[in-house]
Amino acid sequence: MRTTNAFANLTEAYQIPRLIKLGPNLYGAAFTLMKMIPARFILNKALRDGVLGPDTVIAETTSGTFGLALAMEGVHLDRRVILVSDPVIDARLYRRLTDLGASVERVPESSARMVGGYQAARLNRLAEIKDEYESVFCPEQYSNPDNPRSYSRVSELLVETFGQVDCVVGPVGSGGSMSGTVSYLRSVLPECRAIGVDTHASVLFGHADGPRELRGLGMSLMPANLDHTVFDSVHWCQASAAHAATRQLHQRHALFMGPTSGGAYMVARWWAQANPEALTVAMLPDEGYRYQDTVYDDEWLLAQGHHGAQLPTEPVPVVRPDQVAGPWTTYNWARRRYAEVIASGDAPVGTS
Structure with a gap:
């Protein structure tokens, strides 16, 4: 049997994101393979x-x-x-x-x-x-607490690099990356905001389950590792918006990432521009090689009805998490438990 020590550094390098400046107060944590x-x-x-x-x-x-x-x-x-x-x-x-x-x-x-x-x-x-x-x-990524626990190293990197991190924006699937990263960050930066990026027809934040064109985020079942109390707000984006943002991220910053990264970039850029004094970090989970025949192919986008889609400039605030109001919506989750939000029926509109 091969020993593991000789190979440790090969996959170790995949864990460390590149921290890329995307704006005056916006940085991307760009992973080769975050998982x-x-x-x-x-x-x-x-x-x-x-x-x-x-x-x-x-x-x-x-x-x-x-x-x-x-x-x-x-x-x-x-x-x-x-x-x-x-x-x-x-x-x-x-x-x-x-x-x-x-x-x-x-x-x-x-x-x-x-x-x-x-x-x-x-x-x-x-x-x-x-x-x-x-x-x-079975690693059980959806329920194993070692999934969010593993992201302490990302939090440490962000604190060591920036000192102050005011907001983290990232896509949500199993719940591990955002729940873990932000939880550890708040042990030293309790006011750090967390914005989750989901897609319509995902059950994670109150939508009914349904077909989802945008893959890589969202779920049909609620994962145990998703800590809803971490999130200050939630944004839902449709595939057309995420694809347009992915291409913009590549064209403006030469970052070749996947569509979940595009969704996070879209939301993070908007929040950073609205809060110029706050340092914002966008979690960009993986590179774009899997999407060369789709998101990066204009003919494919045209066939899907997405070619030439305009990137929305801002989200539409909704008063209930299950509302759909265009390609990009947002809801003020306010660090509440899932049951608390759903039981409330509605909540004050918030876009922060």
């Missing part, structure tokens, strides 16, 4: 705890870059990796995962009609895999 942070943290802890033995299979449900991080680590740890995904998993990502030796199982398209959609079907299949093998370790 490498929790993947390495969780797997290394499993090794130390003795639950990831030489013959243990690593199995997880994922449709994105967490699976890529696990597959890369699986190479270095010499472990078999089984990933349960959607039938619409990105073709470029699928090829890369299988080339790394990971087994990728895709749940049937009929799963989309069940409660919880593909994500529920993937979890059901994962449970079956756990019964099929003698030794299986």
Whole structure:
């Protein structure tokens, strides 16, 4: 078996974001692969705890870059990796995962009609895999508290670099990156604001579940790692707005990132301009190579009805989190629990 020490630095480098100045008071934390942070943290802890033995299979449900991080680590740890995904998993990502030796199982398209959609079907299949093998370790990114815990290193980097961070803006999926980064930041900067970026038809902040064109953020099931009390406000963006912002981020700053990064950049740029005395950091999770045939292809954008879409200049405030009012809306979450917000029925309009 190969030893892990010789390979540690190869994936270690993926965890450190580049801090890029995007405006007078706006910086982007641009990651090559942000999900490498929790993947390495969780797997290394499993090794130390003795639950990831030489013959243990690593199995997880994922449709994105967490699976890529696990597959890369699986190479270095010499472990078999089984990933349960959607039938619409990105073709470029699928090829890369299988080339790394990971087994990728895709749940049937009929799963989309069940409660919880593909994500529920993937979890059901994962449970079956756990019964099929003698030794299986599931990182459980949606519920494992080591996911948000791993982002303490990002908080440390931001504090060491900037000293004062007034606002962090980032996309929300499993909840780990934003919940973890901001929670640790507030141990030294309690007034630091957190703005979550979601997409319509995601259940994370009060929308009903439905088809989502914008992938990489949003969920059909509520993840245990999402701490709603972290967030001061929430912004929802449609695919057309996120795609336009992604292209603008590339054209203006030469940052080649994915559409979730574009959504975060759009919101962060607006907030930074509205608050010129505050230092704002946008979390930009992954690079744009998976999207060369989509977001970065004008013909594809045209076919999807997005080519030439104008980037909105500001969000539309809504008084209820389930309202849809155009391609970009915002709601004053005010660091409240999910049940508290939903029970309130409405809340004062806020765009901060």
